[in-house]
Amino acid sequence: MFSLDAHTLAQAHGYVMCGHCSAGFDSLATLTEQLPPEPFQELPANEPAFTPPQLDLAVYRPHQDEPEPSLAEPLAELDEFAQLVVTPRFARSREPGPRHWPWVLTCLVLTLLLAAQLGWACRDVLIANPVTGHWLRSTCTVLDCRLPLVRDASKLQLLARDVQTHPTVPDALLISATVRNDADFAQPWPVVGITLYDLNGKAIAMRRLGPSEYLGDPAAQRRGLGPDATTALVFEVDDPGKRAVTFSLDFE
Structure with missing residues (x-):
C-alpha cells in the first residue's frame, strides 16, 4: 500500500x-x-x-557489403524537382533598381506630413510641456518664428485686487487686478469673469470681459501674456448700488 x-x-x-x-x-x-480493513490481502x-503504441514501419540497416546511400543523391533529386516548379511572380526576388527611389521619397514626404499634422494637432500639449516647449522655443528663436499661444488659466496668479468708484464715469466702478503668468510659455490674455456679491454672499451682478474689452492695444493682444510676466488690469463695470459689498475675479 x-x-x-x-x-x-x-x-x-x-x-x-x-x-x-x-x-x-x-x-x-x-x-x-481509505485504507482497506485488516487483515490486508494481496x-x-x-x-x-x-496500451503502448505499436511500431509497424521497420528500418533495416544495410549489410556491410552494400554501399550506404549517399545524401548527395536525394539532394540532387530534390534540386531537380525544385527547378521544375514555377515560382510565382510575387515570390520572385528582384534586385532594387534606380526606379525605387521615387517611392522611397514619396513615403518619406508623406511621413513628414503626417508628423507635421500630428504636431499641429497636439501643439498645445507640446508647447506646454517643459521639455518639448523649451526645445520649440529655442528653435523658434533661431528660426525667427513665433509659437501659437497656449491657454492655461490655472497658471494665472492673482496677486492683488481693488475696487473703487469710477472717478469720471457716474454709476460705475473701477476694478483693478495684478496678475502674474506662472507658466513657462506665453499665453493669450484671459477672459475675466467679475462677480459682485451682497452682504449675505449672494451674487447680484456678473460680467465676463474679453481681452478686447479691457485691452486697448491690438499688438499686446497678439503677443499675449509672456512667461513669468506680471501686469495690471483695469476693468470698468456698472455699479449695482450699495448692496454690492465684495467681488471675485475668475480667469478663463
Missing part, C-alpha cells in the same frame, strides 16, 4: 512502480481514499491502464 497524489497519477496515467521491488502496476485499478496483478 502506498500514498500518492493526483500529480503522481497524471505522470503516467496511473501506471507506477514500487519503490522497493521496482515492479510496475496500475494504481488506478486499486485506487481508494491483490491480484492487473494490466497497465494504457
Whole structure:
C-alpha cells in the first residue's frame, strides 16, 4: 500500500512502480481514499491502464557489403524537382533598381506630413510641456518664428485686487487686478469673469470681459501674456448700488 497524489497519477496515467521491488502496476485499478480493513490481502496483478503504441514501419540497416546511400543523391533529386516548379511572380526576388527611389521619397514626404499634422494637432500639449516647449522655443528663436499661444488659466496668479468708484464715469466702478503668468510659455490674455456679491454672499451682478474689452492695444493682444510676466488690469463695470459689498475675479 502506498500514498500518492493526483500529480503522481497524471505522470503516467496511473501506471507506477514500487519503490522497493521496482515492479510496475496500475494504481488506478486499486485506487481508494481509505485504507482497506485488516487483515490486508494481496491483490491480484492487473494490466497497465494504457496500451503502448505499436511500431509497424521497420528500418533495416544495410549489410556491410552494400554501399550506404549517399545524401548527395536525394539532394540532387530534390534540386531537380525544385527547378521544375514555377515560382510565382510575387515570390520572385528582384534586385532594387534606380526606379525605387521615387517611392522611397514619396513615403518619406508623406511621413513628414503626417508628423507635421500630428504636431499641429497636439501643439498645445507640446508647447506646454517643459521639455518639448523649451526645445520649440529655442528653435523658434533661431528660426525667427513665433509659437501659437497656449491657454492655461490655472497658471494665472492673482496677486492683488481693488475696487473703487469710477472717478469720471457716474454709476460705475473701477476694478483693478495684478496678475502674474506662472507658466513657462506665453499665453493669450484671459477672459475675466467679475462677480459682485451682497452682504449675505449672494451674487447680484456678473460680467465676463474679453481681452478686447479691457485691452486697448491690438499688438499686446497678439503677443499675449509672456512667461513669468506680471501686469495690471483695469476693468470698468456698472455699479449695482450699495448692496454690492465684495467681488471675485475668475480667469478663463
